[in-house]
Amino acid sequence: MTxxxxxxxxxxxxxxxxxxxxxxxxxxxxxxxxxxxxxxLAAIIGEYDGLAIRSATKVTPKILEKAARLKVIGRAGIGVDNVDIPAATARGVIVMNTPFGNSITTAEHAIAMMFALARQIPAADASTQAGKWEKNRFMGVEITGKTLGIIGCGNIGAIVAERAIGLRMRVVAFDPFLSPERALDLGVEKVELDELLARADIITLHTPLTEKTKNILSAENLAKAKAGVRIVNCARGGLVDEQALRAALDSGHVAGAAFDVFVTEPATENVLFGHPNVVCTPHLGAATSEAQENVALQVAEQMSDYLLKGAITNAVNFPSITAEEAPRLKPYIALAEKLGSFAGQLTETGIGRVRITYEGEVAGMKTKALTSAAIAGILRPMLADVNVVSAPSIAKERGVIVEEMIRDAGGDYDSLVTVAVETERGERGVSGTVFADGRPRIVDIKGLKVEAEFAPSMIYVSNEDKPGFVGRFATTLGDAGVNIATFALGRDQPGGSAIALVEVDGPLPADVLARVQTIPGVKQAKPLAF
Structure with missing residues (x-):
């Protein structure tokens, strides 16, 4: 029972x-x-296959060390700052988030902050409730006709753009990944950052925090901004230099700022606090009942799909695989990993390059996942802890170049996967396919046609195609009490180079392997385990 x-x-x-x-x-x-x-948490995490979290749980390397069974971490929300992604990846744990569940809520908060800033609503509310009735003090600005500059026009930025256009604003956007076609569809003008700074009456940020975007509104860029600009940040603390912004607010160059996120959170004190033209909220971008319900439901669906079907959605450390794709991909992932393992077990020197070629129907599948599996198979004989999630990053760390080639037309097979490993001694290639029974098979080794299933214990032999080899080989194993289960042969031409791929019952003893290597004509003999 499962x-x-x-x-x-x-x-x-x-x-x-x-x-x-x-x-x-x-x-x-x-x-x-x-x-x-x-x-x-560390004491009990080892009992679970999945961990569902929000922001309070910190998934550290120490927690992950105890998580022997853990397969997936699901973060209900977009930020995964509280998960050590490299440590999770190294242990083969998929990390998922829900990047779209709170997009509308965050976009609406940015629009609300923009209105609060334009009409000084928080200060006017405090004044009025204090009984002051300072009608002439709170002179606002209209939103209609103003230019909104959006830094980062991805999912949330695009929603903000659509809402702003509905408010009759002009919208310019800076985003290196925004295509001209997408900009046209949204009705925004794609510009460089300097032009956005010069033209925008209001700037709103909707980009992740990376090395490239950290302090994207620096003192230098704030100085380039249009005098009287208003700045809204509901994305990530650190996108704006808070000290420089305070100075620009004090000088009047920046007319106002509305911030929901800060460099240090919880923000119990901040250089922006107390300024009369600053509106602050405590990271409420995703804080609506609808958004919290959405992300919770999404993370539960995503984690269930992975644990039950192998479907991967919104993973930050592995290619996505739909529930429909998962059953089709599964045998090909097994094939790619076994082909990689075959090449890895026969490789005795440093690997410089790996080339994986997909031909036929498999070329239309999620080849990134297959490539990860193949790389894991190649590296595992040398690095026991490698897995399909960590393999690409480990290969990169070790300077292994990985190339993917896609060919639509197959030859003799509906689908064919070829893994070629290049070392200082040359290149070794092995090809395989999945037959109708769903079981992966080897069909070509170093250009020699051979058909064999993968088995737990195998022997690979390359030899000269001379009479008597098969008899001597079988006798050697028989005399040692090693039973042959299957025997697959291939050769390039009569009397030329030949290979044998032999399934045996149980691991091959070292002394028997040594005897096989002494058989006349044998060039190489290696035990294989799958």
Missing amino acids: TKPRVLISDALSPAAVQIFKDRGVEVDFQPDLGKDKDR
């Missing part, structure tokens, strides 16, 4: 998400306060 996968929820998550796990056949343990107790 045991149900177990998921731990260690942060406050909607009860509806708990129900989704249960309805889908996943055993769920709901402990919403556990994330605050890292020692307790």
Whole structure:
């Protein structure tokens, strides 16, 4: 009987998400306060296949070391700052987020902050409720006809752009990844940053925090901005130099700022606090009941799909695989990993380059996932801890060049995967396919046609095609009590080079391998394990 996968929820998550796990056949343990107790979390995490979190749980390398069964971490929300991605990747743990569940809510908060800034609503509210009635003090500005500059026009930025156009604003956007076609569809003008700074009456930021975007509104760029500009940040603390912004507010060059995010959070004190033209909220961008429900439901669906079907959605450290693709991909992932393992076990020197070629129907599948599997297979004989999630980054760290080639037309097979490994001694290639029974097979080794299934214990022999080899080989194994299960042969021409791929019952003893290597005509003999 197959045991149900177990998921731990260690942060406050909607009860509806708990129900989704249960309805889908996943055993769920709901402990919403556990994330605050890292020692307790470390003590029990080893019992679970999945971990569902929000922002309170910190998934550190120490936690991951204890997570022997863990396959997936699901973050209900967009930010995964509280998960050590490299450590999770190294352990083969998929890390998912829900990047679109709170997009509308965050975009609406940015629009709300823009209005609050333009009409000084927080200060006017405080004044009025204090009984002052300072009607002449709060002179606002109209939004209509103003130019909105959007830095980062991805999912949330695009929603802000659509809302702003509906408010009859002109919208310019700086985003290196925004295509001209997408800009046209949105009705925004794509510009460089300097032009946006010079033209925008209001600037709103909707970009991730990276080395390239950190302090994108620096003192230098704030100085380039239009005098009287207003700045809204509901994206990430650190996109704006807070000290430089305070100076620009004090000088009047920046007319106002509305911030929902800060460099240090929780922000109990900040250089922007107390300025009369600053509006602040405590990271409320995603804080609506609808958004929290959406991301909770999404993360439960995504994690269930992965644990039950192998589907991968919104993973930050592995290619996405749909629920429909997963069953089709599964045998090809096994094929790619075994082909890689075959090449890796026969490679005795440093690997410089790996070339993986996909031909026929497999060329239209998610080849990135297959490539990860092949690289894992190649590296595992040398690096035991490598897995399909960590393999690409480990290969990169070691300077291994990985190339993918796609060919639509196959030859003798509907689908063909070829893994070629290049070392200082030359190149070794092995090809395979998946037959109708769903089992992967080798069909070509170094250009020699041979058909064989992968088996737990095998022997690979390259030899001269001379009479008597097969008899001597079989006798050598028979005399040692080693039973041959299957025997596949291939050669380039009569009397030329030949190969044998032999399945045996159980691992081959070292002394028997040594005897095989002494058979006349044998060039190489290697035991293989799959």
